[in-house]
Amino acid sequence: MLEVDREQVVAYRIAAQGLHRSERDAAKLAVFDLGLQSTQRDTAAIALAARLDGEVTEESFVDDDRFVPAWTHRGAPHFHRAGELPAVTRALVPLGEPDAMARMGWQRRQVEAAGMTATDALFAAARAIRQVVDRPMTKGAVSTEITKIVPPGLSYWCRGCQATHVLEQVMRLAAIHGGARLEAGAFPATLAPVAGRPRLRTTPDAKAATAVVANYLHLHGPATPTEAAGFVGTTAKAVQEMWPxxxxxxxxxxxxxxxxxxxxxxxxxxxxPDLVRLLPPWDPYLQARDRATLVPEKARQKEVWKILGNPGVVLAGGEVAGTWRTKGTGRKRLDFTFTLLDPLPAAARKAAEAEAERVAKVRGFGDLRVVWG
Structure with a gap:
């Protein structure tokens, strides 16, 4: 059995994720095998800029019809290759009730109290979304309309909005099965019908689910079943049914x-891994479930993965050497603040500043000011 150390694992993942920037065609990047998470505005395009040999702008990526965003893994928004969206949808059909309930995540208790199985809740919401989303609609409008249709147990009173809403996680997980995707670049979040709108599929597809786990092992390996389950949003026992x-x-x-x-x-x-890259919050590299492999010190982990408002990170020589945040002044200047966790030599700082210029261009800023903290 091959035995490896942390340096090998980190160097392998950097290579597997395309961070050596040797690819010019975004569609060929391996990160799209799992999907490119886009939790915050511009993050997906910045993740591309860290990997792609060539200029990247938010507009060029959003307008590239080879990619389509949707709520997929764990209900989070991801860009996928458009032609692979049907396979992604099949992979997200739960393999059984325990799997379905585990995917409800933070709203599991509310679903358990709804008086129905998680599987029934998922597909009841999917049918409602299919009925409602026949054109581009904001997330709020979709929520309002499907709340009128789904069983009462799947909604709750929101004090902040002073209104009754469908459970957020149920809506997110159900959208793709209801034939709804996200509109790229739209704010607020907007749903629209998937092209060709395939029929609702409720039958599990273990082969499609296995492909997700295999891709996780490729991009974040070597890994355990528990770590793969964390990415999928299910249990280690359920992942055994998806195991390659x-x-x-x-x-x-x-x-x-x-x-x-x-x-x-x-x-x-x-x-x-003799490179310097600026990774956005929720970059694919940071999606590994064994965070201690990427950042061994617990105190530093708290600087990278926060409860709210994750920063970007500075990847230098295979290590997460610091974090970064930005603040725009109108649409003219981007203020870029680095906070180092480790000292960086002058050459690495210069490379980080060049990467900051790249980020500024992605976001459409012509001027940049860098501050080192």
Missing amino acids: SEPAEVRFEGRKRFIPAADVDLLSNPPE
């Missing part, structure tokens, strides 16, 4: 972990 056949076993930090057999050579001898 014959992955390679490796030993890392005293534990048996797994990686696709085709990736063993790259893991054994990954290229040196």
Whole structure:
């Protein structure tokens, strides 16, 4: 069994995620095999800029009809290759009731109290969304209309809005099954019918679900079933039903972990991660569920992954060496503040400032001011 150390694992993931910036075609980037999360405005385009050899702008990415955003993994918004959205939808059909309930995540108790199974709740909401979303509609408008249709147990009184809403996580998980995607670049969040709008599928597709786990192992391996389950939003037991056949076993930090057999050579001898990249909040690299591998110190983990308002990170020489935040002055100047966790040599600082200029261009700012904290 191959035994690897942290440096190998980090270098492997940087290479697997395309951070050596050797690809010019966004559609060929491996991160789209899982989907590119876009939780905050511009984050997806900034993640592309960290990987793509060539200029990236928010407009060019949003207008690229090869990609489509939708609420998918864990109900979070992700960009997917448009042609793969049907397979992604099939992969998100729960394999059974325990899987369906686990995916309800933070609203599991409300679903349990609704007087129906999580599977029934999911597809009741999906049918309501299919009935309502026949044109682009804001998230608020969709919520209002489907709340009138879904069983009462799937809604709640919102004090802040002084209105009754469908459960947020149920709506997010159900949207893709209801044939609804997100409108790229729209604010507030806007749903629209998926092109071709395939019929509602309620039958599980273990093969499609297995592909998600296999892609997680490729991008974030070597990993455990529990870590893969964390990305999917389910339990380790459910992931066993999605587990790829014959992955390679490796030993890392005293534990048996797994990686696709085709990736063993790259893991054994990954290229040196001698690069500087600025990663946005929720970048694919930061989606690994073993955060201690990326940032060993717990205090530093709290600086990178916050309850609210994650910063971007500075990746230098394979390490998360700092964080960054920005503040725009109108649409003219972007103020860029770095907060270092480790000292950076002058060459790395210069490279980070060049990456900051790249981020500013992505966001459409012509002027940049950098502050080192």
